[in-house]
Amino acid sequence: MTSQQSRDQLLGAYRQMKMIREFEERLHKEIMTGEIAGFTHLYSGQEAVAVGVCAHLEADDLIVSTHRGHGHCIAKGCDVKGMMAEIYGRSTGLGKGKGGSMHIADFQKGMLGANGIVGAGGPLAVGAALSAKLDGKGCVAVSFGGDGSVNQGAVFEAMNMAVVLKLPAIFVIENNGYSEHTGADYAVGSKDIAGRSAAFGMKSIKADGSDYFAVYDAMGELLDHARAGKGPCVAEFETTRFFGHFEGDPQKYRAKDEVKRHREEMDSLKIFRAHVLNDRLLDETALDAIDADVLSLIEEAVSEARAAPPPQLSEITTDVYVSYP
Amino acid sequence: MAIKSYRDALNEAMHREMERDARVFVCGEDVSGGAGGTSGEREASGGIFGVTAGLLPRFGEGRVIDTPISENAIVGLAVGASLAGKRGIAEIMFADFLGLALDQTMNQAAKFRYMSGGKATCPVVIRAPYGAGMNMAAQHSQTMYQIITSVPGLKVAMPSNPADAKGLLATAIRDDDPVVFFEHKALYGRKGEVPDGDYLVPFGKAAILNAGDDATIISMGRMVVFAEKALEGLKASGVNCDLIDIRTSSPLDEDAILDSVEKTGRVVIVDECPPRCSVAADIGAFIASKGFSSLRAPLELVTAPHAPTPFAKELERAYVPSPAQIDAAVRRVVSYR
Numbered sequence: 001m002t003s004q005q006s007r008d009q010l011l012g013a014y015r016q017m018k019m020i021r022e023f024e025e026r027l028h029k030e031i032m033t034g035e036i037a038g039f040t041h042l043y044s045g046q047e048a049v050a051v052g053v054c055a056h057l058e059a060d061d062l063i064v065s066t067h068r069g070h071g072h073c074i075a076k077g078c079d080v081k082g083m084m085a086e087i088y089g090r091s092t093g094l095g096k097g098k099g100g101s102m103h104i105a106d107f108q109k110g111m112l113g114a115n116g117i118v119g120a121g122g123p124l125a126v127g128a129a130l131s132a133k134l135d136g137k138g139c140v141a142v143s144f145g146g147d148g149s150v151n152q153g154a155v156f157e158a159m160n161m162a163v164v165l166k167l168p169a170i171f172v173i174e175n176n177g178y179s180e181h182t183g184a185d186y187a188v189g190s191k192d193i194a195g196r197s198a199a200f201g202m203k204s205i206k207a208d209g210s211d212y213f214a215v216y217d218a219m220g221e222l223l224d225h226a227r228a229g230k231g232p233c234v235a236e237f238e239t240t241r242f243f244g245h246f247e248g249d250p251q252k253y254r255a256k257d258e259v260k261r262h263r264e265e266m267d268s269l270k271i272f273r274a275h276v277l278n279d280r281l282l283d284e285t286a287l288d289a290i291d292a293d294v295l296s297l298i299e300e301a302v303s304e305a306r307a308a309p310p311p312q313l314s315e316i317t318t319d320v321y322v323s324y325p
Numbered sequence: 326m327a328i329k330s331y332r333d334a335l336n337e338a339m340h341r342e343m344e345r346d347a348r349v350f351v352c353g354e355d356v357s358g359g360a361g362g363t364s365g366e367r368e369a370s371g372g373i374f375g376v377t378a379g380l381l382p383r384f385g386e387g388r389v390i391d392t393p394i395s396e397n398a399i400v401g402l403a404v405g406a407s408l409a410g411k412r413g414i415a416e417i418m419f420a421d422f423l424g425l426a427l428d429q430t431m432n433q434a435a436k437f438r439y440m441s442g443g444k445a446t447c448p449v450v451i452r453a454p455y456g457a458g459m460n461m462a463a464q465h466s467q468t469m470y471q472i473i474t475s476v477p478g479l480k481v482a483m484p485s486n487p488a489d490a491k492g493l494l495a496t497a498i499r500d501d502d503p504v505v506f507f508e509h510k511a512l513y514g515r516k517g518e519v520p521d522g523d524y525l526v527p528f529g530k531a532a533i534l535n536a537g538d539d540a541t542i543i544s545m546g547r548m549v550v551f552a553e554k555a556l557e558g559l560k561a562s563g564v565n566c567d568l569i570d571i572r573t574s575s576p577l578d579e580d581a582i583l584d585s586v587e588k589t590g591r592v593v594i595v596d597e598c599p600p601r602c603s604v605a606a607d608i609g610a611f612i613a614s615k616g617f618s619s620l621r622a623p624l625e626l627v628t629a630p631h632a633p634t635p636f637a638k639e640l641e642r643a644y645v646p647s648p649a650q651i652d653a654a655v656r657r658v659v660s661y662r
Contacts, residue, residue, distance in 0.1 A: 062409055096442030103440035112408050113441065117432050123398040124433060127405020127413070134350070134387055134411065141405070154428065157398035164393055319443035320477050322501035325529035325576050 005055075005216070010282055011290065013055055013212060017047040017269055018294045019080060020071040024243070026298050027070075027087065031247045035306070036087060040101045043071035045210075045242035048268035049174050050075035052215025053142060053235075056223050062110045062128040062141040064121035067102045068241070069114025072144050076111040078104065084301035090308035097311040098319065118179075119152025121145055122171065126158045129169035129232070140168040140226045148179025150193050159200040162232035169232040170222050171197065174209060180245045181253045197234035209237025210266040213275060240266050326520060331484070332513040334491035335376050339414065341523070342498040343384050346412060349498060352390035352402050353416030353452075357381035360391040373418060374454055374513050396425035400451055404434045404503070407449040412498060420455035420469040420507060434503040435478030449504070450497045455483075456509040456547055456597060457645050463633035466641075468546075468598045473505045474574040474607065480528055481575040483507040485549035487517040489572060492526030500528065509547040529576035533585075537565025539659050540591040543582060543608055545571045548595040548627075548646060555651035564659055566593075574604050582608065583616050590621030591658040595651055600628040622661035625654040 024044040054075035065072040086093025105113035125143030132139040162169040198204035207218040222233045240262040276282040356377040358370030371378025381389040403413025437445040457466035484490040497504040567585040596605035605626040
């Protein structure tokens with residue numbers, strides 16, 4: 001399957017995964033300085049899912065994301081500097097500093113927003129899929145959600161609605177093991193997200209979310225199904241997050257060595273590198289060049305965000321409505 | 326002009342707007358009815374109040390969508406599609422069920438434009454039949470519009486008559502902001518003159534239904550009908566009032582209210598909500614702060630009591646503000662010295 005991806009595609013995928021990783025690792029450091037306000041939920045560890053899924057998507061395909069949305073934004077092509085500025089609460093941010101980390105969106109890129117409400121993206125993606133179906137151009141809508149979101153009624157409603165209306169919606173469930181501080185092994189009653197989703201009447205796949213190639217192949221199969229008008233489907237990707245639920249989370253619910261072990265065994269970047277080098281798909285020099293390039297771009301993004309002005313106070317009451325007499 | 330019911334006026338507005346703009350679609354439980362089942366009759370209801378009747382045969386299943394009973398997903402369906410370029414009309418069978426869809430309404434539809442720094446538009450309409458008076462008890466009779474009015478990012482309309490029903494709904498569908506549209510169930514059969522052809526009633530523009538110098542009655546939805554009834558008796562005894570139908574509680578026509586208060590100095594606000602955080606309380610606070618110097622009597626707020634809507638018809642009749650209560654309130658403000 002992997003041979004279907006060109007060298008450029010693979011380099012692009014690696015670049016995005018690296019971008020997500022460095023974006024988040026840098027944020028983790030910057031948040032310690034106290035310069036970034038509010039809640040930030042980091043995506044480090046889950047890169048292969050966002051990138052493996054979005055690698056298949058066209059500009060007109062739509063995605064709906066979660067509170068842990070930076071990775072989805074980058075994978076769908078949001079401007080990294082605009083994202084960083086938004087997280088810093090600057091007027092140059094993608095949402096003019098009015099949305100922040102949990103609400104980054106770029107409608108021009110088909111990114112319908114990160115979302116502060118767990119599970120809310122399900123119904124929104126179903127609506128986006130309805131729009132795609134009405135347009136009849138073969139586009140799809142992808143709802144990203146975590147193992148926590150599958151216990152929300154909104155997601156149950158959305159999955160059933162998508163099946164009833166035969167919509168080109170793909171529910172991507174990133175099972176990182178925890179809904180906030182509570183284990184998925186406790187909170188998901190059946191302990192089987194893919195199986196429960198299949199019970200709604202959808203095609204369902206479970207795959208390794210730390211392996212870009214496994215995600216890519218699974219998503220390819222689901223997209224063929226959805227684009228052919230055969231209805232919605234679900235992918236459950238097993239993954240992990242390298243940080244807490246939010247920055248500052250002491251993570252007392254995780255075994256002492258868990259993150260360390262996961263960083264060794266489930267690092268999507270390491271797994272990707274090993275795969276492409278072993279199969280001689282890419283060479284180390286090219287990957288190292290991407291690493292350097294990404295680091296300098298993140299550096300620029302941070303310094304530009306720091307230097308950018310905060311929003312004017314007059315912005316408090318703008319953009320509430322398109323028009324309001 | 327033709328004589329039409331409130332229901333038919335709403336139906337006409339949807340027909341016309343769907344004809345005019347292929348992006349408009351309708352979704353909700355039983356909006357056509359008859360999907361699945363055994364009778365083979367594809368359009369079995371046209372909405373339980375018949376407001377969406379005839380849309381399915383005209384526009385087909387792609388744009389007239391019967392949904393499962395999943396209010397949050399019904400609104401989400403319309404909101405998500407509207408973010409993606411369509412113009413969804415979601416019907417929530419009873420306004421009370423907005424409780425189930427509040428996340429998609431107040432956290433999603435209302436806030437996308439703001440959170441995206443003005444990049445998103447969400448031109449969705451959520452239609453919500455509301456109100457007491459039909460013995461439907463506590464979970465099928467509420468006004469709900471007071472809760473929605475408090476949410477920045479949403480617009481709120483509540484027509485009192487067939488012409489406004491047509492004109493306000495057409496405006497709501499063409500509006501680029503999310504609108505929650507409250508239709509009083511007891512008004513569906515009300516008949517009145519409705520302008521032919523394209524007819525739009527702007528938001529934030531109150532209707533002055535009667536002019537008089539003695540007092541100002543401010544009202545909305547079905548309470549306008551009750552205020553009109555009260556006015557008949559008041560006029561017979563020589564008391565004449567301005568009657569303001571706000572038409573939309575968000576945006577609110579503050580100028581029309583202040584102009585009238587300045588003239589009469591005596592105000593009665595009639596609202597079907599229970600009193601706390603009602604639209605009456607909101608308008609009352611506005612008048613008390615911006616029109617204080619004009620006031621010549623304490624504000625009178627005629628509302629339902631702070632209780633759920635009761636079932637028994639004797640109780641419900643006493644619960645809903647009545648023409649008699651409006652009459653008494655007007656006489657109190659007029660005689661205040």
